[in-house]
Amino acid sequence: MLRPKVKPVLAYLVLIVPSSLIILGFLWLLITSFSTRVEGLQSLGWTLNNWRFLWESPFGPQYPSIWAVTLNTLVMSLIMTLIVVVVSSLTGYALSRMKFPGRKGFLSLTLILHAFPSVTLLIPIYFVLLQIAKIPLIGRDVPLLGGFGYNTIGGVALVMVAFQLPFGIWIMKGFFDNISWDMERSALIDGASRFKVWWQIIMPNIKPGIAALSIFSFLTAWNAYLIPLTFTAGRAGKSAVLSLYLQNFISESVMTEWNAVAAVGLFQLVPVVLFFLFTQEALLNIYGGGKKGGV
């Protein structure tokens, strides 16, 4: 029998050892980004030069500024997150609460779609984007998004939505399943419409689920590489996003400036950390909403 004081110490030890490895990694990243060279965690000279991409393009004036690229990435991530959360919530609710023909088949199909490696769908999606580009008003020349066709931020976001939706629908269905029918039934008896029940009764109870899905969707879009690479023209083009911009620093044929890579990597990480900080309360409260065991 361990003494009461030893238990928490052991618990902390178990937590600290694996965490320290991750923290060391981030520490190295931080030190490297401000150093000319490093040996382990020791800087051999401090510099701000690796961060100069913030105020000037490291690849000459013809390259897009990091801020334009960040705006592209942010718009793409927010659009994707918004669509995924809204569509998943509505679909998850319908699948959780309503019985209709093909419900199980639809659920299975979404799971199968999620299992498809995205690379196998790139060419068919390309042709879909070509058709979308021909649709008046939304195909081309939409402010900020560029549109929803090939080589537009909206187009890339749309493709990302398609890949993320199966995951989102299943997650949200799970959260709706955990909400008691009693609450919903009471509201319906009181005369609320189905939409009102969904919006005013159910949605506030699955905030942790919305937060979780938002974070996963945002992170997926923020770090996406293959889809933006395939469906936009040029890592320095009008629709470039951060993951592509970072690749400009890494080349197979010339020496990679890892210090600059570390700085851009950290820069890419900052919004993600901020996003996590603002949503972590909802995330940690993941089973706090609704009543379990409803019919």
Added chain:
Amino acid sequence: MKRLFLLMLIGCFVVSGGLITLGQDTETVTITVRCRAKPPMEDWRGNNFILAAEGLNADLEAAGDPRRVEVVIIQDNIDWGPYVTEFVLSYGAGEEPDIWLTGHEYIGVQAEAGRIIALDELMKEFPGFNNVIDSLWESTSYKGEIWGVPQDAEARPLYFNKALLGELGWTANEIAALPNNIEKGEFTLNDMLTVAKEAVDEGVVADGNGFWMRPSNGPDFTALYYAFGGETIDVATGKLVFNEVAGLKYYQFFYDAAQIYGSMGGLGLGWGDAWHPGVSGSKVLFWVGGTWQWAEWAELFLKDLGGEAYMWETFGIALIPAAEQGGQPNSLTHPMAYLISSQCEDPDLALALIDKVTDYGPNTRHAIASTHLGILNGQTEYKFYKDSRLLSETLYMLDYTTFLPNNPYWGPYSTITYEALAAVVGDDFTPQEAVEFVVDGLQRELGDDVIIR
């Protein structure tokens, strides 16, 4: 008073109407230029067009042409695979660049697919193109027509480390005479391997570091295949060719290099983390590289040691030696070329821009910054060009140069022949097995589109 006011009003209308009409008389044409360039050395590939646009707009204005050009440059160092895919996909979406810079070997594929235009007719109105060295047009021709304008050229020489040769006991005179001996065919590829082996045996370099080629598939290997008498294209039919006898000698050379002469240890290494540091860090005695790498080593790897000054003391440059005594040494040029999309709405303006950058000033800027060779007749006499020692000392290599063939099936041909080479270097194939592998693979993949001799 009223009359005066009326006259002033009419005058204002006339003047503003005239101004509006003048404003409407010019039409802005956006020309997108897409380049693959390693920053900062190769930035002039795209940036030259910014200056060119100013000149072209002045020309258009003087000629009374209402069009004005606005240039959009997209330039990065993306890998070749995604770079070509991007052009193909964006062409399908109508989003492709008007001017696309690429390796000349892609001309066959893109011409067959109808994505680029032949330039012969348009070029007649731009006599400046007559300044381009004649042999370079060969690299951008396909089925009797010209499809691209050469942007740069380079030599792929044999580099040698003077300091390491000195450690082997070579005198300064012997080292200095090496390029000349190679040019005369007196120092052959096998002589080179013998020296490489000696360096390994004496511990001057590590085993595997006697002689290196590039670490992955690429045009350099074809230069050695040519050295052994290999052919890649049948002039009469335009079909690809593989010579079994030359192929056997070629694979035997690499088999011997790796298994007997302590060489080819660089195959499979990463470019930036191992290959460049290896050759620039004096760990390798002989290696085949590109002249453009000279600028990369000076700028990115050896700046702290003195850059070019250190390199001239430490490294020597020569042609790739002949395969046999008295034979012809060679080099290989892989010119980049500006191509014009078949969907470009103003190809004459696109070509006018290319004409502007295909001139002594712009091309020399790029040549100096990236240590690529000039492409224009008499460029060695151009003041700023001849100031570059490397460019001046290597231009003679264009007299010995060879090219990759412009054929749509070059991709699979190159892959199959390289896979066999990697296998002989790795001791997985004998030279004979490598030849059989290549013949089987080419016939399977290309059928009637390849000739085996």
